[in-house]
């Protein structure tokens with residue numbers, strides 16, 4: 001195993017300045033660390049930065065988040081994807097507040113909270129409370145696979161890489177600073193041991209790295225070929241009233257995008273919808289017109305193709321739902337629905 005002290009010395013010189021990261025000697029706020037970890041699971045550091053700041057402005061403490069209505073949290077999360085995560089975030093804040101307002105300091109207590117899995121519990125435990133664990137994200141997997149030249153492909157190699165990463169804690173230097181050590185591994189993976197072209201000459205672990213010695217660093221970790229995601233189809237209906245507002249409705253609480261606003265539409269299914277069949281799901285009888293083209297959105301487990309119909313609200317028709325101006329709707333709608341607004345606005 002390479003020396004933890006060498007990596008920590010490198011980290012002390014080259015650590016990234018990140019909005020959620022406490023500087024040396026500064027107090028660490030578990031709420032901020034937990035929030036950043038949840039946000040970073042679905043998007044990049046660069047994209048999370050402004051959204052993180054905005055979220056904290058609105059919900060500065062775990063108590064403020066717990067006290068908020070779900071609709072407010074959903075609105076602030078719009079565009080960040082994976083709404084189940086936002087729901088769990090809200091539920092977790094409420095569970096923490098119900099238990100007295102402090103996050104548990106150990107990984108078992110953290111993992112018992114809604115939406116906190118093994119990785120997040122390890123990351124928050126290590127970074128906020130110096131729990132002696134190594135959180136294994138994609139960066140840590142890559143660094144570990146390269147150091148030990150593990151050629152088995154992911155995801156099968158995960159348990160082996162996790163066990164190897166846990167071995168770092170046998171080093172007293174890592175055990176003395178688990179939070180810094182975890183963040184040093186993250187930074188090494190993000191800035192030096194990068195996916196396509198690792199900068200081995202700048203790496204504090206260069207001398208002991210097996211993959212570098214074998215000349216296969218850039219090829220690791222190997223990955224099993226991905227199964228193609230199935231394609232589903234939907235048809236949606238953009239109804240516009242005399243004031244230029246559009247009709248939205250709220251999705252069912254349970255399931256994909258639960259409780260989020262949407263542009264009314266058909267269920268999403270494997271087969272395409274022909275117009276007559278789709279119009280049975282329209283929110284109102286109106287002179288519907290098909291918009292040319294289609295919108296596409298990728299979910300984790302499937303791809304979605306959507307066609308769009310638009311119509312002006314006929315007089316005397318009062319469909320169920322809520323009316324919003326397009327700019328307000330855009331802010332409140334999940335990304336998948338924004339693609340429909342983009343499609344409607346295309347010249």
Ligand code: SF4
Pocket residue numbers: 143146147192193194198199200201203204205206207209210211212217
């Ligand atoms: S020597 Fe190269 S491949 Fe090995 S850990 Fe460092 S950057 Fe990654």
